[in-house]
Amino acid sequence: MAQMSKSYRHGQILKLIRGQAISTQEELAAELKKTGVETTQVTLSRDIRELGLVKTPDGYRQMSRKHGGPDLDTILAEFLQDVRVAQNLLVLKTSPGHASSLAIALDQEEWDEVVGTIAGDDTVLVIAPDAGTAQTLHGRLLGNLGE
Amino acid sequence: MAQMSKSYRHGQILKLIRGQAISTQEELAAELKKTGVETTQVTLSRDIRELGLVKTPDGYRQMSRKHGGPDLDTILAEFLQDVRVAQNLLVLKTSPGHASSLAIALDQEEWDEVVGTIAGDDTVLVIAPDAGTAQTLHGRLLGNLGE
DNA sequence: AATTATTATTCAGCACTATGAATAATAATA
DNA sequence: TATTATTATTCATAGTGCTGAATAATAATT
Numbered sequence: 001m002a003q004m005s006k007s008y009r010h011g012q013i014l015k016l017i018r019g020q021a022i023s024t025q026e027e028l029a030a031e032l033k034k035t036g037v038e039t040t041q042v043t044l045s046r047d048i049r050e051l052g053l054v055k056t057p058d059g060y061r062q063m064s065r066k067h068g069g070p071d072l073d074t075i076l077a078e079f080l081q082d083v084r085v086a087q088n089l090l091v092l093k094t095s096p097g098h099a100s101s102l103a104i105a106l107d108q109e110e111w112d113e114v115v116g117t118i119a120g121d122d123t124v125l126v127i128a129p130d131a132g133t134a135q136t137l138h139g140r141l142l143g144n145l146g147e
Numbered sequence: 148m149a150q151m152s153k154s155y156r157h158g159q160i161l162k163l164i165r166g167q168a169i170s171t172q173e174e175l176a177a178e179l180k181k182t183g184v185e186t187t188q189v190t191l192s193r194d195i196r197e198l199g200l201v202k203t204p205d206g207y208r209q210m211s212r213k214h215g216g217p218d219l220d221t222i223l224a225e226f227l228q229d230v231r232v233a234q235n236l237l238v239l240k241t242s243p244g245h246a247s248s249l250a251i252a253l254d255q256e257e258w259d260e261v262v263g264t265i266a267g268d269d270t271v272l273v274i275a276p277d278a279g280t281a282q283t284l285h286g287r288l289l290g291n292l293g294e
Numbered sequence: 295a296a297t298t299a300t301t302a303t304t305c306a307g308c309a310c311t312a313t314g315a316a317t318a319a320t321a322a323t324a
Numbered sequence: 325t326a327t328t329a330t331t332a333t334t335c336a337t338a339g340t341g342c343t344g345a346a347t348a349a350t351a352a353t354t
Contacts, residue, residue, distance in 0.1 A: 011228020081158020
C-alpha cells in the first residue's frame with residue numbers, strides 16, 4: 001500500500017489537523033503514515049498551500065473554506081458534454097450524475113457573470129444577468145475547453 | 148479553437164446521431180467539425196466503442212445506456228477523501244459537492260457487494276448486505292486508490 | 295475475385311499531473 | 325551572530341491519458 005490519491009491525502013490531512021495539534025510537516029508525514037498514506041515533506045508543503053492551511057499555536061488549521069476539489073478546467077474537461085444558451089440562461093449538459101460536481105466547481109470560481117446555478121442529474125442551469133452575458137459565458141466555457 | 152475535451156466530443160457525437168443518420172466515421176468527423184470539434188476517424192473509432200454505439204440502417208445508434216463518464220478509479224482518485232465503516236454501512240467523504248459523482252460511478256460498476264447508495268453533498272452512504280462485506284468494500288475502495 | 299470503402303489497431307509522441315531528491319529560503323533557537 | 329529547524333522551490337522523472345499517422349483487418353461493392 002504505497003500511494004494514495006492526492007484527494008484522499010487531503011481528506012486525511014484535514015481529519016488529522018482537526019483532531020490534534022500538528023506543528024511541523026514532518027510530524028504530519030508521520031501521522032499520515034499511520035493512516036496508510038506515505039508521503040514526504042515536499043508534497044505536504046504543497047498540500048498545505050493548496051488547502052490554505054495556516055500555522056497557529058495549536059498547530060495547522062484551516063482558516064479559509066478552501067475546498068480542495070479539482071479546478072473548473074478539470075471538471076469541464078471531464079464532464080461537460082453540451083452548452084446551450086436560451087436568453088439569459090445557459091443549459092450545461094454533463095454525463096449523467098455529474099451535474100452537481102460541475103455546478104460546485106463553477107460556483108467556487110465566483111465569476112461575476114454567474115448570478116447562480118441549479119444542478120439536477122445531468123443538467124446545470126446557469127443564470128446570467130442578461131442574454132449578452134450568457135453569450136459571453138458560453139464562449140468562456142467552451143474557450144476553457146479548447147485550451 | 149483546435150481541441151475539445153473527450154467528454155464534450157462524446158456529448159456532441161450523441162447529439163448528432165440522435166438528430167441525423169450518420170453512417171460512416173468520416174461523415175461523423177465532418178459533422179463534428181461543424182460543431183467546432185476537430186478530430187479524426189481514429190479517435191472516433193475509439194469513441195464509438197466507448198459509447199457502445201452500433202451501426203444500424205439509420206446510422207449509428209446508442210443501444211446500451213452506456214454513460215460515457217469517467218470510470219470509478221478516476222473518480223475515486225479525484226474525489227474520495229475518507230472511508231469509514233459502521234456495521235453494514237460505509238460512509239464515503241468527498242470534496243464538497245462531489246458526492247453524487249462518486250455515487251453514480253459506484254452504481255455503474257454494479258458490484259454485487261453494494262446493495263445501494265445514497266448521496267448527499269459531500270457524503271455517500273454505501274449499503275452493504277452485512278458488516279463483513281462492508282469491510283471487504285472498504286479494502287477494495289482503498290485498494291483501488293493504492294494502485 | 296478484385297477493388298474500394300470502412301473500421302480497428304499499433305506505434306509514436308505530446309501534454310499534463312504528481313511526486314521526491316536536492317537545495318534554497320525562511321524562521322526559530324541558542 | 326551562528327546554528328538548527330522548518331518550509332518552499334527547483335529540477336528531474338514516472339505514469340497516465342489522449343491523439344493522429346500509418347497500417348492491418350474487415351466489410352461492402354463491382
